[in-house]
Amino acid sequence: MHKIKYEIFLFLLLLPFISGSEGDRSPFYQNCVKSCSKANCTLDGSFQPKSAELQDIWCRWLKWNCKDDCRYHCMWRTVQGFQERGYKMPKFHGKWPFKRMLGVQEPASAFASLLNLLSHIHMYSEIRKEFQVRDTPLVLFWHVFALVCMNAWTWSIIFHTRDTPFTEFMDYACALSMVMSLFVAAIVRIFHRRRKLTALILLFTLLYYVEHVRYLYSGRIDYDFNMLINILFGVVGSLLWMVWACFQYLAGRHYVWRLVAFTVFSGAALTLELFDFPPRNGWDAHALWHLSTSSLPVLFYRFVIHDIKFLKTVNIEKSNFKIT
Known part of the structure; x- marks a missing residue:
């Protein structure tokens, strides 16, 4: 019984890593998003006052919030890490990574x-x-x-x-x-x-x-x-x-x-x-x-x-x- 409970606990612990794509499942990406959110975001996902000034006007108009921005920048850091190690470009949340242009996602x-x-x-x-x-x-x-x-x-x-x-x-x-x-x-x-x-x-x-x-x-x-x-x-x-x-x-x-x-x-x-x-x-x-x-x-x-x-x-x- 204890073994079953432990396996369920382990499954729930690993769920964020097994339910997405290769990129967003990576521990580097997960830790990056957590660190970025902790440093720059409020609990509701908005920017802290000191961080809001870093967002360009296009992203503001298109309602990119702090957590979205963290995911975006951590995505590209993860891509860089994958490519430096000779791995192929990964997907994130089922989609390929794209460079934003004037706040446009794709x-x-x-x-x-x-x-x-x-x-x-x-x-x-x-x-x-x-x-x-x-x-x-x-x-x-x-x-x-x-x-x-x-x-x-x-x-x-x-x-x-x-x-x-x-x-x-x-x-x-x-x-x-x-x-x-x-x-x-x-x-x-x-x-x-x-x-x-x-x-x-x-x-x-x-x-x-x-x-x-x-x-x-x-x-x-x-x-x-x-x-x-x-x-x-x-x-x-x-x-x-x-x-x-x-x-x-x-x-x-x-x-x-x-x-x-x-x-x-x-x-x-x-x-x-x-x-x-x-x-x-x-x-x-x-x-x-x-x-x-x-x-x-x-x-x-x-x-x-x-x-x-x-x-x-x-x-x-x-x-x-x-x-x-």
Whole structure:
């Protein structure tokens, strides 16, 4: 019995070292954070008056508190110690270390996310210039789709600028909303004439999304499971688009090549996530993934614009047929 109690005590004692990544598990990092916090921080994590003056204005604006600053500086001291001993760069709390820039935690990923956001904004403005909402029933849907994507990339920028539990939750929840929106877009476009079937699928998709967001908000996130859900909806949506595009192309609607190119390039870009390598000149695999997708919305929205024009033409022809 005493042996079991001792083992439990030992497990709890070592828990901080076995539940994180290699970097934050290291005793050097743990002791560094403790020493830094004791010397510079108050009990609530704020800066002591003498230490607050050392923080630059950018970090102050982005709400880096004293303990956050200690973790950041101790992270780089630990990296230096690892590299001096010939070890590879370690991760900290599941993430690679990045040099802050103007207080931004992951500058490359934040910049790449901004490029994606600007790409969506530009193409959304093209749709607004080209069409009125009343032109076809699908125009309103594409407005909503674009807003969902722009919201997701906005939270991606915020999360990579400042990683907190709330910004992480919003990034994951909104990223899934964008992936599921692409799946929903395939359902809406392919089955837009079968409204009851479309409405039923959309209802179940929305209910699942709400349940998954509730799960993410619980804080007990299984990152592999969350990634699996994103991949599942992404793959199913891509397959639907590809099969539909093949039939459309054979029917003479050659503008769908843009949709095919978008789907293929998106899948190729996603493979960057599999090469989880340390940052090189500030860019890791995740940042490069975001960078590689920044021009792809142009392809997709160009397809959308041509498809709306096609649907308008079909509707006009049907109207003329009824009149005659």
